[in-house]
Amino acid sequence: MTIVTPPPTADAPWPVGLLAGKVRDWIDRLGTAWVEGQITQWNVSGGNVYGKLRDLEQDVTVSFSIWSSVRSRVPADLKQGDRVIAAVKPNYWVKGGSLTMQVFEMRHVGLGDLLERLERLRAQLAAEGLFSPDRKKRPPFLPQCIGLVTGRDSDAEKDVLRNAQLRWPSVTFRVVHAAVQGDRSVGEVTAAVQQLDADPEVDVIIVARGGGDFQNLLGFSDESLVRAVAACTTPVVSAIGHEADRPLLDDVADLRASTPTDAAKRVVPDVNEELSRVQQARSRIGVRLNQIVSTEIDRLEQVRSRPVLASPQTLVDVRADEVVRAVARGEELVARAVERAHTRVSELTAQLRALSPQGTLRRGYSIVQLPGGGVLRDPADAPESTPLVLTVEGGALQAVSTGASSPGPASSASSSSSSDAASPASTSR
Template sequence: MTETTRAPSMEVGPPTADAPWPVATLAGKIRGWIERLGTAWVEGEITQWGVSGGNVYGKLKDLNEDATVSFTIWSSVKARIPADLKQGDRVIAAIKPNFWVKGGSLTMQVFDMRHVGLGDLLERLERLRQQLTAEGLFAPERKKRLPFLPHTIGLVTGKDSDAEKDVLRNAQLRWPQVRFRTVYAAVQGDRTVAEVTAAIRKLDADPEVEVIIVARGGGDFQNLLGFSDEVLVRAAAAAATPIVSAIGHEADRPLLDDVADLRASTPTDAAKRVVPDVAEELARVQQARARIGMRVTHMIAAEIDRIGHLRTRPSLASSSWIVDSRAEELTRFVARGAELIERSVDREARRVAELRGQLRALSPQGTLDRGYAIVQLATGHVVTSPDEMPPGTDLRLTVSGGAVAATAGAPIPSPAGHTESAATKTALS
């Protein structure tokens, strides 16, 4: 062994600027430390699988974290492991770290590799399903309603995939004016979660996109595990835009089917359920117009019949009878009113005449007209007794034709034994 390849003594002192280690010494120490780790069982997803010279060179990625290691499977070990191992499989492997001193690289030498048990994967998936269900991510009330006629549809699918062709062809056959905004992403392998999640977020941030379709043309259970990843499922649940899951797998539903606002059995089914058929919609419009026309015709006919019934009523058929009957009644009322008024006027006229006669009979002028006179003192006081006018008193005598002055004289005896003034007697004679 040469100086550069010989394993350095572990008793070399610590390196300093004056006494640095040779590179071989450092490499040897690293190799010694790594070899102490021994063999360990690890779990991950095969993201790279290449065969060269009978040996396998690949990469193994952590299922949850962003961590990857390279591994090597020598041909002797390859003959003992399952022959159907390939990229995208989830496996457990017995590996031993190996540091190559000459190349300065670290690889993991595989001594055994197996598929992860399906039961383990299903158990993990079920635990995640229960957790997300408890959080309410699968609740029906949180699912958003799809627009009736989306003008722009977001599509997340593999580039040049059959799923893309099925969605576009069926959607355009149903409604030629529909527009798609497609974001390509890996739908299988270790890049699935990151790229599909980024595509959903990108389309959700686009204000013109009204619904998002995530389409894939089916596949086996392990190839669809990316669509049950917690990161991807939570990104779909957080999207404000309605999401349609069209993974196309019936037996084992990915969690994306449960969190999506609508689950389609296939990409073709997704196109049919998101985009209405123009022919069917036109037929519905024609049916609606026909129903409306029938209802309007029925309403008009009913109103015509009702107006006909109204016109046959006596009040509308011949309106003159109302005037004639009311005219006769009015004539009777007028004649009766005139008669009553005439009677009332005559009665009141007689009453007035009677009152006038009574008034005239009782008035002072009527008394004067019958030859009586009114005797007043100069003060205007009416004399009712001879004692009020001693002889020589100036008097005023009012008769029917006027008034004269007089002077009281001596009292004159009356036939009844009363006396009266001579002046009064003279004036009256």
Template sequence: MAIEQGPPTAEDPWPVALLGAKLRDWIDRLGVAWVEGEITQWNVAGGNVYGKLKDIEVDATVSFSIWSSVRSRVPSDLKQGARVVAAVKPNYWVKGGSLTMQVVEMKHVGLGDLLERLERLRRALAEEGLFDPARKKRLPFLPHRIGLITGKDSDAEKDVKRNAQLRWPQVEFRTVHTAVQGDRAVAEVTAAIQELDADPEVDVIIVARGGGDFQNLLGFSDEGLVRAASAAATPIVSAIGHEADRPILDEVADLRASTPTDAAKRVVPDVAEELANVRQARARLGLRLSHTLSVEADRIAALRSRPALASTAWLVDTRAEEVARDLSRARELLDRRIERSHSEVGHLTGRLRALSPRDTLRRGYAIVQTSSGAVLRGADELDGATPVHVTLGTGTAVGTLEADGPGPDGSGPDGSGS
């Protein structure tokens, strides 16, 4: 029966079969397309494979199917978590109304391509300074609680806890179990880092996983996960894979451990070793102190044996002569000074006496003063009987004087009083 091909309207709609056929024909014209992604689901049923392929960068997923006739041509080790490129042909199933991607060919992504992408990311992060040693935080000497991110019941978890508790039995863990490969690994590990970093009781975070192939470790080179680790304030230890493995998380982490066992040994100090170090330090300190005391005791004994300290009398004996000599000299100088001063006093006394008015009076002279205290120097200064005060060589006298004619020098004749 011919199917009407005219444009559909409300009055003349298409049958569902016609719409399905048009979709099938249009999708068939798309042909085969090569896509890249990560296998997040891989189910085998009746020889066929039904799975899902997730975009590497964004949240986008498509379903795919691999028929048994094609399965023999794809690698036998493909499984969930593998990163692949696939040639797919879109197919619309009209009867079921579903769109599927039929895989024509599928293979692992070339390691060269992956390594090139990782190297570009590594260089970009290095240029930002995320690998700078100056950014790396110092691990605490003795962490009281360790945050552990690892797979549930994994050998990595057992290795870390067993070795840590053997070295320091009191150490505590806060463990967050996450997927360590596959499509959930990046989101869960990132969330676990942020959760443990927000816990103030967690002193250090260990991200641990056992060995694995290159592709299984790709999640630990995811840019988002790496940036979350770089932004954490809590020191992070990366213990991913083995010595030869080097995911980008190792470069950003504050400490890179080659294995989970190595992480436990480097994060937790050995109590027996630390006690031995303390005993050795105490022994060295005791020896050093004993040696210092012995040396100082010998030095004090040597000082005490010196004559200067053996007997203090020598200080007086050696200075006695100097003291006696200085005392004799002082006495001599003092006597000489007294004698010279005595002579100077006698000389000054003689001069004073020679100039003294009293000695002149003792030779027979007198000082005549009026009652007002004026000294009389001539008879012309007398006005009749004038009261006078006479100072003699010894004592004084009072009386009156009266002029009696001029003397030889124009004064009174004899200066006699009445």
């Protein structure tokens, strides 16, 4: 016989245990159902699996558990992100008041829809060159102001600030808080990045989050956020802290850090390390300078030890002797040249005198000239009373022709000196 429980009223309410039992009984009657979805969380503990299954179209997620007794019906290579179909049965835990889906069987369907879309987007952005190493900008060696996009009061923010200030105490930050998961994360993170990129005092931007499951990191693979980061003129560092299933932000960022702590170490130099490097560099420079100075001192000593520098007067004496010899040689050559020139002049003078008409006159000859200045060569050219000029060694005489005579003793002619004084007659021969 079935016992009918009267409906609860304010005067006769049901005990919580009765309500929980009725809910359990009602859920048990639902039986097993096959569902399709995306694994967004997969944790193994004590041989049991605890995870989450997400609807492929809607933002709906349910928790599921796979007991160790049925693990043999589940593929061993299942992991987060896989698209699966599963035989599940709702299970209401009365004591805790929680509802879970107990999985009795699970099968692969193929690459999850989310991962498939992400892979298509990754390939598209890569083809556009957004992931190219050539477009990535190197963060400055020592940024004066660092922009930080992270969740409010998050461990990621504390890690970045603490580690950066430990490495370089004077570094400053400009922090913009944003939702790092959920529906608001894409818009807020994008706006924060654009705000810091527009700030001229910000030298580098860090986007930090302390890891999380695949579903919580989906916002950092959004196309609008990825393109906003690619358009930044300020270097962007991705510090999402998730090694597996890297979000697209890691690929488009100028620098990827494995954790927020790693981001602080890679963006901010260690002041102690830099001081040590400076000291080492100064030591190396000092050693090198000492080596150079010592080498130059040795070279200078070698030069100074040469005889010409050890006794500079020797060089002067040697050159002075050379000058004296050169002067003596020059004088000798000049004297010889002058002597040869004198001899040549004497020879030419003798030749000239031998050929000169004055020499002929000196031997007693004379030159008879007609009035016109012509030389008389034939007596017929000087008829009687023809005035003549007779040139002898001592000077010129005026004469008058007496006419031609027969050969024999020289004819005489009347003559007078150039001063009209009477002188004996001269004959030409």
